[in-house]
Amino acid sequence: MRSAAATWSLLGVLALLALPWLLAQVLPAGQAQFWTANILGRAIVFGIIAMSLTFLATYGGFVSLAQMMIAGVAGYVLAIFVDGAVPRIVGGLGYSLAVPLGLVAATAMGLLVGAISVRTRDIYLLMITLALAMGVFRFVETNIAWFNGYEGIRNVVGPAMPGFDVRDPMVFYHVALGTAALLYFGVLYLVRSPFGLVLQGIRDNPRRVAALGYSVALHRIAAFGVAGFIAGCGGTLSTIYNIGISPGTIGLGATVNVLIMSVIGGLGHPVGAFIGSLIFTVFDTFAATIYDRDRFNTLIGLVFLVIVLVSPDGAIGIGARLRRLLAAGRR
Amino acid sequence: MAMTEPAIHLRGVSRRFGALQAVRDVNLAVMPGERRAVLGPNGAGKTTLFNTICGDFPPTSGTIALFGADITRLRPHRRTRLGIGRTYQTSLLFNGLTLLENLFVAVRGLRPNRFSFLRPGRGDDGMAKARELADRMRLSHLLDAEVMNLSHGQRRQLEVGMALAGDPRVLMLDEPAAGLSPGDRPELLNLIRGLPRTLTLILIEHDMDIALPAADVVTVMKDGEVVVEAPPNRIADDPVVQSIYLGGVH
Ligand SMILES: Nc1ncnc2c1ncn2[C@@H]1O[C@H](COP(=O)(O)OP(=O)(O)O)[C@@H](O)[C@H]1O
Ligand SMILES: [Mg+2]
Numbered sequence: 008m009r010s011a012a013a014t015w016s017l018l019g020v021l022a023l024l025a026l027p028w029l030l031a032q033v034l035p036a037g038q039a040q041f042w043t044a045n046i047l048g049r050a051i052v053f054g055i056i057a058m059s060l061t062f063l064a065t066y067g068g069f070v071s072l073a074q075m076m077i078a079g080v081a082g083y084v085l086a087i088f089v090d091g092a093v094p095r096i097v098g099g100l101g102y103s104l105a106v107p108l109g110l111v112a113a114t115a116m117g118l119l120v121g122a123i124s125v126r127t128r129d130i131y132l133l134m135i136t137l138a139l140a141m142g143v144f145r146f147v148e149t150n151i152a153w154f155n156g157y158e159g160i161r162n163v164v165g166p167a168m169p170g171f172d173v174r175d176p177m178v179f180y181h182v183a184l185g186t187a188a189l190l191y192f193g194v195l196y197l198v199r200s201p202f203g204l205v206l207q208g209i210r211d212n213p214r215r216v217a218a219l220g221y222s223v224a225l226h227r228i229a230a231f232g233v234a235g236f237i238a239g240c241g242g243t244l245s246t247i248y249n250i251g252i253s254p255g256t257i258g259l260g261a262t263v264n265v266l267i268m269s270v271i272g273g274l275g276h277p278v279g280a281f282i283g284s285l286i287f288t289v290f291d292t293f294a295a296t297i298y299d300r301d302r303f304n305t306l307i308g309l310v311f312l313v314i315v316l317v318s319p320d321g322a323i324g325i326g327a328r329l330r331r332l333l334a335a336g337r338r
Numbered sequence: 339m340a341m342t343e344p345a346i347h348l349r350g351v352s353r354r355f356g357a358l359q360a361v362r363d364v365n366l367a368v369m370p371g372e373r374r375a376v377l378g379p380n381g382a383g384k385t386t387l388f389n390t391i392c393g394d395f396p397p398t399s400g401t402i403a404l405f406g407a408d409i410t411r412l413r414p415h416r417r418t419r420l421g422i423g424r425t426y427q428t429s430l431l432f433n434g435l436t437l438l439e440n441l442f443v444a445v446r447g448l449r450p451n452r453f454s455f456l457r458p459g460r461g462d463d464g465m466a467k468a469r470e471l472a473d474r475m476r477l478s479h480l481l482d483a484e485v486m487n488l489s490h491g492q493r494r495q496l497e498v499g500m501a502l503a504g505d506p507r508v509l510m511l512d513e514p515a516a517g518l519s520p521g522d523r524p525e526l527l528n529l530i531r532g533l534p535r536t537l538t539l540i541l542i543e544h545d546m547d548i549a550l551p552a553a554d555v556v557t558v559m560k561d562g563e564v565v566v567e568a569p570p571n572r573i574a575d576d577p578v579v580q581s582i583y584l585g586g587v588h
Binding site for chain 2: 208
C-alpha cells in the first residue's frame with residue numbers, strides 16, 4: 008500500500024519532468040512556455056509552501072498559518088544579502104551563500120514559531136501562528152532600513168552560469184520540480200522515521216507519547232523546524248520567480264491562499280498540497296478569462312466550498328472515493 | 339532469612355481532585371511475582387490508584403516504593419524505565435500507525451536514541467523487539483495493519499504488548515477485558531495467565547469470575563478506600579464484598 012504510493016509518486020515526477028516537452032508538442036510555442044513557467048512552475052513553488060502546512064497538519068495535527076511568513080523570511084534574507092538586489096541592503100554574498108543563509112533563517116523562524124506555540128492546540132494554535140505572521144508582516148511593511156518597507160526588494164534574478172540560467176523558464180521549472188521532489192520524498196521518508204512516528208503519535212495521543220518517555224515539546228518544535236525549512240525552499244524559489252520580494256508576498260491574502268491550497272488539495276497526504284496549488288493557480292490565472300478579474304476571490308471561494316462540501320478531505324479525497332466506487336463497481 | 343522487599347509498596351497513599359478524595363489512605367504491599375486483583379464498583383478509585391503508582395496523577399500524600407526505591411515524585415516515563423508497565427482502561431493507541439509501529443514507538447521510547455530522523459535499519463534491535471512482542475501477543479499476522487482497523491480484542495492484546503515493551507518487573511492492567519465479547523475473552527485471559535512468574539501483576543477487573551481465578555490476593559476498594567484484602571477463596575462469601583456487589587445495605 009505505502010510502497011505503491013511511493014511508486015505512483017515516482018511515476019508522477021517522471022511524467023512532470025517530461026511535461027514541458029509534451030506541451031511543446033501539442034501547444035503553440037508561446038502557450039507551452041506560459042503553461043510551463045506561469046502555471047506549472049508557479050504551482051510547484053506554491054505547492055512546496057503549502058506542503059509545509061500539509062506536513063504539519065497531516066502528521067502532527069497542527070494547523071499553522073505562519074508558513075507563508077516563514078517562506079518570506081527565506082526570501083527576504085536572500086534579497087537582503089545577495090549581490091545585485093535593489094536597493095542594496097547588505098549585499099556581498101553570491102547565491103551559493105545567500106540561499107543557504109535564507110534557508111537557515113527560515114528553519115530558525117520555524118523552530119521559533121514552534122517554540123512559541125508549543126503549548127497551544129487547535130483554534131488557539133491557528134490564532135497564535137496567524138498573529139505571528141501578521142506581526143512580521145507589519146514589521147516588514149514599515150521597516151525601511153532592512154526591508155525597504157512597502158516597496159520591498161527587487162532584482163533578485165537568481166543564479167546564472169553558462170548553460171544554466173534560472174531565468175530560462177525550462178531551467179526554472181526543472182529546478183523547482185527537482186526541489187519539490189526531493190522535499191516530497193524527504194517528507195515520505197521522514198514520516199516513517201522515529202521522529203515521524205512520534206509526531207503522528209502526538210497527533211493521535213499526546214498523553215501516551217509523553218508516558219512512553221518522549222519529549223512532546225522537542226518533537227513538536229522539531230516538526231516546525233522541518234516545516235520551516237520546506238517553506239523556506241518555497242520562499243526562495245518564489246522570490247527568484249518574482250525577481251524580488253515585497254510585503255504583499257507574506258500578507259493576509261497570501262497566508263490565506265496557502266491554507267486554501269492545502270485544504271482544497273486535501274490534508275490527508277503531502278501530494279494534496281501540489282494538487283491544491285495547481286487547482287488554485289489555474290483558477291487564479293484564468294479567472295479573468297472565465298469570469299472577471301475582480302471576481303477571482305468569489306470564484307476560488309466557490310471552488311473551495313464545492314470541494315470541501317463534496318469531499319471534506321479535499322481533491323485527494325475525491326480521488327480515493329472514485330477509486331472505491333470503481334472497485335465496488337467491478338466486484 | 340531477610341524479608342524480601344515488596345515489588346510495590348504504598349504507604350498512606352491519598353489522591354484528591356479538588357474537593358473529591360478519589361483515593362484515601364491506601365496501604366498496599368504486593369510481593370514480587372504475586373498476582374494481585376483489585377476489585378470494586380465504578381468510581382471506587384481503582385484507576386486513580388493505578389495513576390498514582392504510574393505517575394499520571396501522583397499522590398497528594400503518602401509514599402510509593404518500587405522494590406524498596408522511592409518513586410513517589412517521579413515522572414511517568416521515569417517509572418516506565420524503572421520497570422512499571424501499564425495498560426489503560428480506555429485504549430490509548432496510535433490509530434493512524436500500524437500495529438508494528440505502535441509497538442516500535444513503545445520500545446524506542448525507552449532507548450537513548452528515541453529522538454531520531456533516521457529510519458530503523460534492517461537489523462534495528464528496537465524493531466526486532468517490536469516484532470517479538472507482536473509474536474508474544476499472537477499478533478504477528480497483523481504487523482502492517484493500521485490500528486484503527488483492528489478488532490477490539492486485538493487492540494486490547496496490543497495494549498498489553500505495548501505495556502511489555504520496557505520488560506517491566508511490574509505489569510499493571512486496567513480492566514484488560516473490558517468491552518470484549520465473551521468469545522474474545524479467553525484469548526486475552528490465556529495471554530495474561532501465560533505471563534512469566536518473574537513478572538509481578540496487578541489487575542483491575544470488576545468481573546469476579548475473571549479476577550478470582552487469576553489472583554493470589556484480592557484487594558477490594560470502595561469510595562477510595564481498601565475495604566477488604568483476602569485470598570480469592572474468601573472473597574465471594576465475604577459479607578462486605580457481598581453488600582457491595584449485591585447492593586445490599588451493610
Ligand atoms: N482526572 C480526574 N479528575 C477529576 N476527578 C477524577 C479524575 N480521575 C478520576 N476522578 C474521580 O475519582 C473517582 C474515582 O475514579 P476512578 O479511579 O476512575 O474509579 P474506578 O476506576 O474505580 O472506576 C471518581 O469519582 C472519578 O470521577
Ligand atoms: Mg477505572
